[in-house]
Amino acid sequence: MGFKCGIVGLPNVGKSTLFNALTSTKNAEAANFPFCTIDPNIGVVDVPDNRLDTLAKLSDSKKKIYTTITFVDIAGLVKGASKGEGLGNKFLSHIREVDAIIHLVRCFESENIQHVNNKVNPVEDLETIKTEIALSDIETIQKKLEKSKKKLLSQKEVEILEKSLEVLNNGSELNSLEHPSKAFLSQIGLLSLKPKIIVCNVDEATLKNGNDHTFNIMKTYSKEKVITICADIEDQLSSLTGDEKSRFMKEIGLEKMGINKLIKEGYDLLGLETFFTSGKEESRAWTVRKNTSAPKAAGVIHTDFEKNFIRAEAVDTSDFIKFGSAEKCKENGKLRIEGKDYIVKDGDVLYFRVNP
DSSP states (O other): OEEEEEEOOOOOHHHHHHHHHHSSSSOOOOSSSSSSSSSSSSEEEEOHHHHHHHHHHTTTOOOOOOEEEEEOOOOOTTGGGGGGGHHHHHHHHHHHSSSSEEEEEEEOSSSSSTTTSSSSSSHHHHHHHHHHHHHHHHHHHHHHHHTTTTTOOOOOHHHHHHHHHHHTTTTOOGGGGGGHHHHHHHTTTTTSSEEEEEEEEEEETTTTTTHHHHHHHHHHTTSSEEEEHHHHHHHHHHHHHHHHHHHHHHHHTOSSOHHHHHHHHHHHTEEEEEEEESSSOOOOOEETTTBBHHHHHHHOOOOOHHEEEEEEEEHHHHHHHHHSSSSHHTTTTOOEEEOOOOOOOOOOEEEEEEEO
């Protein structure tokens, strides 16, 4: 089960640098001119999880496999993208292919790095992105409404589209609509409904305490997820070994890498959770959406497991770690037998029993 987060922003805000840091590569070109990224760079990243590390040690597993999340470095957007400016429709089509959006905004001053609008104003930058996405959605809705003339839409669907058009034209958020409406709108690929994180890219000097730009973002977007990182430092850290990384982080007073927090927030934003399988051959983390049933979770491992599901033997990770194995958990009454209606919980260690 793969999930994609697209890194979006105006040109020269640090998207490619952040992508390189996230993926520990230099695949994305970072240059001081607009649109150095044209085709999107794609990287698959392990989701760090201390629970899996411990399970693998306790089970003496031959292999340890983390769950992953995919990051896509998307070319910079400019005002007028919805009408084809910059990379226009190409940019917008790449956003449609991701599950969540990371809005990266520049929150640092530098004479050496040009800003596409010749001034650093992250709130204004975010409004530009928001407006272009809304304009693209308005065009999508209008095209859909054209089909109503050919009787290809139900009356209810037409009403939802007309209401959505009204909301967007008034500068409001589609998320204010009722859930059934949003479910239908998601099916037609509206960009405004994609979950998002705002990431403030700062310089080293203001990483710890923030600056006027980050304060303005947090004030203006108080209801959104907002993270502050220094993409340049993260990129440097990604190329260091464990001891070197620890020393460097200590020198600059950085307690936790920003990209680890970003990965976790992206994972949470998409409404995902992790269950584990653990044994001698391998310990592995698996990704499912919240409220996934046991048979559906089994199907993530193999489609036949869902069809032939009998039951799941479940152990909470904390109990597994406390007692040291599934067998010990069973001896102490901590192993549960769950059926087809069981909803998987984050941190479950599961053993599926299926018909041959």
